[in-house]
Amino acid sequence: MNDFYNNAVKRINNIDPSIYSKVTMKNWKSFRSKGEYRSDAVLIGEHFRRVGELLQYISKNSTHFIISLAELITNDVMEFNSEKFEELFPNIKECECYLISRICLCYVHWSILLDSDEPISKKYPDMYEPLIKLIERGGGQMSLHHGEIDGGFGGFPRLIYADRGNLKATNISDQALNQIIKEVEHAEECLVKYKNDGRSEYTCIRCGKKLHIHPNVTDWGYQWYKIICETEDCYNDNLS
Numbered sequence: 001m002n003d004f005y006n007n008a009v010k011r012i013n014n015i016d017p018s019i020y021s022k023v024t025m026k027n028w029k030s031f032r033s034k035g036e037y038r039s040d041a042v043l044i045g046e047h048f049r050r051v052g053e054l055l056q057y058i059s060k061n062s063t064h065f066i067i068s069l070a071e072l073i074t075n076d077v078m079e080f081n082s083e084k085f086e087e088l089f090p091n092i093k094e095c096e097c098y099l100i101s102r103i104c105l106c107y108v109h110w111s112i113l114l115d116s117d118e119p120i121s122k123k124y125p126d127m128y129e130p131l132i133k134l135i136e137r138g139g140g141q142m143s144l145h146h147g148e149i150d151g152g153f154g155g156f157p158r159l160i161y162a163d164r165g166n167l168k169a170t171n172i173s174d175q176a177l178n179q180i181i182k183e184v185e186h187a188e189e190c191l192v193k194y195k196n197d198g199r200s201e202y203t204c205i206r207c208g209k210k211l212h213i214h215p216n217v218t219d220w221g222y223q224w225y226k227i228i229c230e231t232e233d234c235y236n237d238n239l240s
């Protein structure tokens, strides 16, 4: 039975490279909307948390973002290598993004471990779910740059530390991610209206209470806006 492996192959095969062919040198940090980047950051953050939890379990302090976690826990090189990967997934080669290929390869490694009944992987079967979801949803365009994982979502460190595992798990269902996108879009729409007629009070789509816009200027004259819900710990964003 190779259920995990077969499922991984199916999912990776279904990744549409045409999403990534629209990325150019010029637009690679802005080809998605602000809301999409916000949901991308949530997925990457959840990956860091899951890896942190795994690191705690295997008593390791840190690991690198691009390390194959299957190789990390088995301390062995997987037979399924990048040549085999490229043969099997021409669509991923077409994406021309090193991190997309690398993450998908690590995901295949993890599913091979799962099929072999390796106990640590079985404890964390969905280890690569956030990153694969990120790539499936079109947010996989990122690069390694100056010690950071860099993309339109901002920067994440290359090193993942065990204490990330102390954070609360995030809901990464499509519904939750799409809600994040909707909320940012709503805030952007309110801001356009505010800039048009000066009205600063709107309705929060998360809780239904009042959403306020407060204009701000930095010391060096940069205009930005706080968009905040009157409910404590509800929507709170800075836009410009």
Ligand SMILES: [Zn+2]
Pocket: 204, 205, 206, 207, 208, 209, 229, 230, 231, 234, 235
């Ligand atoms: Zn609210």
